[in-house]
Amino acid sequence: MSNRLRGRWVLITGASSGFGAAAARAFGAEGARLLLGARRVDRLERVAAEARAAGAAEAHVHAVDVTSTASVESFFVWARGLLRTGTAEAAPLHVLVNNAGGALGLDPVAQGRDEDWETMLQTNVLGLLRVTRAALPLMLGNPGGLILNVGSVAGHEAYEGGAAYCAAKAGERQITRVLRLELCGTGLRVCSLDPGMAETEFSLVRFKGDAERARKVYEGMQPLTAEDVAEAMVWIASRPPHVCVDELVIKPTDQASVHKVHRRTH
Numbered sequence: 001m002s003n004r005l006r007g008r009w010v011l012i013t014g015a016s017s018g019f020g021a022a023a024a025r026a027f028g029a030e031g032a033r034l035l036l037g038a039r040r041v042d043r044l045e046r047v048a049a050e051a052r053a054a055g056a057a058e059a060h061v062h063a064v065d066v067t068s069t070a071s072v073e074s075f076f077v078w079a080r081g082l083l084r085t086g087t088a089e090a091a092p093l094h095v096l097v098n099n100a101g102g103a104l105g106l107d108p109v110a111q112g113r114d115e116d117w118e119t120m121l122q123t124n125v126l127g128l129l130r131v132t133r134a135a136l137p138l139m140l141g142n143p144g145g146l147i148l149n150v151g152s153v154a155g156h157e158a159y160e161g162g163a164a165y166c167a168a169k170a171g172e173r174q175i176t177r178v179l180r181l182e183l184c185g186t187g188l189r190v191c192s193l194d195p196g197m198a199e200t201e202f203s204l205v206r207f208k209g210d211a212e213r214a215r216k217v218y219e220g221m222q223p224l225t226a227e228d229v230a231e232a233m234v235w236i237a238s239r240p241p242h243v244c245v246d247e248l249v250i251k252p253t254d255q256a257s258v259h260k261v262h263r264r265t266h
């Protein structure tokens with residue numbers, strides 16, 4: 001692995017579990033400096049300790065709820081303090097991983113719940129916009145930086161019960177494309193990393209704590225792990241500055257499409 005990430009600042013939202021936590025450990029192993037956000041600070045503290053043990057030059061945590069502009073703004077006041085903006089030692093933010101998000105429910109539109117729809121759009125779409133708006137001043141002027149948005153195969157394919165989540169991840173994909181156009185010429189790179197089935201807390205959250213229903217999602221097939229996805233994130237971020245991975249779809253070998261998943265019966 002190159003040492004392109006050593007000492008670089010990497011900010012990860014949704015770092016308290018799943019992809020975000022694995023990303024903190026993986027960027028940590030590259031010697032990066034980490035700014036980690038999510039709502040569960042106790043979990044973030046644990047992840048930061050793991051990232052430091054893996055080799056992170058620094059790992060700092062702060063609460064953020066991406067559904068709230070005020071929360072995102074106060075998170076960035078904290079982040080700017082650590083980056084020491086406006087001082088002689090000011091350091092740019094090199095990588096922003098917009099990962100916070102997820103799904104709630106799998107109800108058909110006819111039975112859909114407003115609060116689920118609103119949360120999915122607030123986190124996956126508006127949260128990503130809020131965080132990106134706040135991060136951009138810390139990234140502009142530093143070519144080679146990367147905004148890495150976590151999308152999903154749900155942004156490419158439709159499935160029953162996925163109306164709001166598929167819409168949200170299609171929205172993420174379009175926002176990524178818009179940013180790619182808006183930032184062309186700044187040297188900043190923008191990527192949508194779009195995973196298929198990965199066993200994290202995603203399904204537990206989607207099914208509101210129903211562990212048995214969550215377990216069944218991956219029954220008989222081998223899903224991606226959070227580490228598989230984090231490894232892809234590090235690869236994308238450590239390409240040379242003139243290389244932008246615009247979109248990357250990563251799926252389990254057992255998943256050919258959202259509707260075709262090979263499951264072993266024994």
Ligand code: NDP
Nearest residue numbers: 014016017018019039040065066100101102198200201202
């Ligand atoms: P997890 O549920 O394990 O992680 C989700 C993370 O998002 C948690 O750290 C959670 O932290 C954070 N989060 C959720 N809501 C908010 C909020 N309002 N403000 C701040 N942070 C928030 O799932 P994954 O790791 O799988 O999911 C990460 C991303 O990957 C999501 O965007 C998801 O949609 C996407 N994805 C997941 C796939 C999968 O199969 N697992 C496949 C494709 C994409 P906290 O609760 O502490 O705030």
Ligand code: 8X3
Nearest residue numbers: 152153154196197258
């Ligand atoms: C998570 C993968 O297929 O449940 O984004 O939408 S899927």
